[in-house]
Structures are given as C-alpha cells and as structure tokens.
Amino acid sequence: MSLAPPSVAQTQPPARERQERQVVLPSNPNESAPEARVAAGVATYLRFDAPIDKASLELEGRPARFRWVEAGERLVAVEPSVDLGAEEKLVVRVRYKDGASPAVATLVLVSHPTLVDKEVEVVRRPRTLEALEAALAEKEAELAALRAQYGAGGPAGLVFSGRIDRNGVVARSTEDVPGIQGGLKVVRGMGYRAGSWALAVVRVRNLPGQKPWAPGSARLTRADGTPVKVLSVEMDKAQLAPGEEGLVAVEPEVPYWKAGQVFRVEVLDKSGVRRVPILNVEL
Incomplete structure (x- = not known):
C-alpha cells in the first residue's frame, strides 16, 4: 500500500506570531543595539519618535537580502526576501534630523523561530535629571563666556567688543x-x-x-x-x-x-x- 505524500501544511514551518513592541536606543555607544525580529515575506515597520534623514539610511544585505525597503519621515519599512540565519545579524542605521543624542539610530535585524515584529516603536532613552542639569550648566557657562567676550548683541555688541572699529x-x-x-x-x-x-x-x-x-x-x-x-x-x-x-x-x-x-x-x-x-x- 502506497503512502500519501505529506500535506503542504506539514512541510511548511509554523507561522510566526506577529508582535508590536517598543525598543529603547542606548545613550552609551558601547551598549548593544536593540534587535528587531524579521521574517521572509513579512513587512516590519520601524517607527521613530522624531524625524529621520531617509537619505542617510544604511542597511546591510541590501538589496540582495530584501524584497522591499522604504523610508519616510519617521518610518523605515523592510521585508526580507529570505529568512536570516539563526546567528545572522544585519545592521540598520539612520540619522535623526534634530541632532539630539543619540544622533544616529542603530538596530540589528535578526530572525526568531516563532516571533516576528510587525511594528517596532524606536525611542531614545530619556536623559536623567542629573544629565540634563549638567548639560544646562555647560550651556550657561558657554553663554556667559560669549557675553563676556562680545558684550551686547547685534551691531552694538560688535563695536563694544572691538570686533568692528573705525x-x-x-x-x-x-x-x-x-x-x-x-x-x-x-x-x-x-x-x-x-x-x-x-x-x-x-x-x-x-x-x-x-x-x-x-x-x-x-x-x-x-x-x-x-x-x-x-x-x-x-x-x-x-x-x-x-x-x-x-x-x-x-x-x-x-x-x-x-x-x-x-x-x-x-x-x-x-x-x-x-x-x-x-x-x-x-x-
């Protein structure tokens, strides 16, 4: 008696659960970049909390490993054409327009056997009160130094400081x-x-x-x-x-x-x- 061939459902890998989650970019460049889980044939949307410079987008494996890549004002969308290897990691990097720290968002695309990220909200870690106070003190010191050097602002300040003479x-x-x-x-x-x-x-x-x-x-x-x-x-x-x-x-x-x-x-x-x-x- 001949055996029936296995069904298509039996030969296909189980469908991955699609998730929506948030990742936080580290403020220290020595910390590991957050991961986004991708899968072949599934579009993953990376949404950023500030406008990005889409011309600065860098993506490892593009175009050979991706069927679709798109960048917008606050969005990067990717769809791999093949699944990544178990230990494979592809870096995606894009620069923010506002110049705040970190100026560049770096994430690592990976594969997971049962999960895939449908949407990832990418946010920058809020700065601590101590860090904000230190930055404010530094800017105030710079402003005081400029005032001491140039005095009043505008053309009068240039004359008072001697930057413009007769x-x-x-x-x-x-x-x-x-x-x-x-x-x-x-x-x-x-x-x-x-x-x-x-x-x-x-x-x-x-x-x-x-x-x-x-x-x-x-x-x-x-x-x-x-x-x-x-x-x-x-x-x-x-x-x-x-x-x-x-x-x-x-x-x-x-x-x-x-x-x-x-x-x-x-x-x-x-x-x-x-x-x-x-x-x-x-x-």
Whole structure:
C-alpha cells in the first residue's frame, strides 16, 4: 500500500506570531543595539519618535537580502526576501534630523523561530535629571563666556567688543569658482576683513545622490605656502542633505598680514575624504 505524500501544511514551518513592541536606543555607544525580529515575506515597520534623514539610511544585505525597503519621515519599512540565519545579524542605521543624542539610530535585524515584529516603536532613552542639569550648566557657562567676550548683541555688541572699529569691514567676492569634487560644488566664496579678525565664507552645495556632508576641519594657506592657524570652522546647518546648500565659515587667527592678500582655503569632512574644491579668497 502506497503512502500519501505529506500535506503542504506539514512541510511548511509554523507561522510566526506577529508582535508590536517598543525598543529603547542606548545613550552609551558601547551598549548593544536593540534587535528587531524579521521574517521572509513579512513587512516590519520601524517607527521613530522624531524625524529621520531617509537619505542617510544604511542597511546591510541590501538589496540582495530584501524584497522591499522604504523610508519616510519617521518610518523605515523592510521585508526580507529570505529568512536570516539563526546567528545572522544585519545592521540598520539612520540619522535623526534634530541632532539630539543619540544622533544616529542603530538596530540589528535578526530572525526568531516563532516571533516576528510587525511594528517596532524606536525611542531614545530619556536623559536623567542629573544629565540634563549638567548639560544646562555647560550651556550657561558657554553663554556667559560669549557675553563676556562680545558684550551686547547685534551691531552694538560688535563695536563694544572691538570686533568692528573705525576701519569697518571689507568684503571681497571670489571671482574664480572651482569645479566639482567629491560630490561637492562651491557656489561662491567671500572674504571678510576687519581690524582684529578675518573670515573666509564658502557657499557649498552637496549634489543630489550624495551622502550627507558636514565640515570637520579646514586649512588656510598663504600664497607662499605658509599655513595660517584656523580658530574655528562652522556651518549654518548641522549637515547638508543631498541637493542642499549651506554656508561654511573659516576663521583664522588674528590677522597680522596686510589686507587684500590671497589665501588658499581647504574644507574637509571629519573623515578627510570628501573635501570642498579648493578656493582662493582675499582676506
């Protein structure tokens, strides 16, 4: 007597229970990232408690291991095309737009034999009262130092602090704008010079399709190759998203040179890989 073949239900693995839960991102980068349980053919939604930069999304195994990946203002949705191995872990990483800590959300996608996460609410751990008080004290000290340095705000503060004297400020626009490098384009450059300070300002565009960019350091060099000490590098935005423009200001030490000299300005990101095309400005 022949045996009937096993039914389809007998050959398929048991259906996983779909769950909705919350995970908390650690404030300490040395702590383990929270896990999200995924399964082939099941869409898992990661919902964040603040807007995210969807262009910054990084997902290991994409696109080979995933049938569908989508990112929105506060959401990342993933659907694996195959089940992950028992010990396999795939990292998903995305940056928040607000710059609060932690600035980047990192989770680990794993497989579970009986459970799968239909929806995961991703939240940042509330800071303790002691941490908030310490941060507030630090900001108050910075504000007090700025007030002591510059006095009153606005144009009057600049005069009172000596940042503007009877010679005023001379601004010079850069005529020769360099091309594109590392997905970054210089839109224009300006040099500002007063009696006790100078400033090289560059308007930078991060071209579409590029990763977000932010300045990390800068170099200022005189025409004869002599380097000039840089006091600060600042941008009017936390970072430039693809297709976005921003102003980068490079402040050198108190100028000891005759006004109107040409300086070579180099601005790099923190990795030193993506640099703004070299620009010549008059200071």
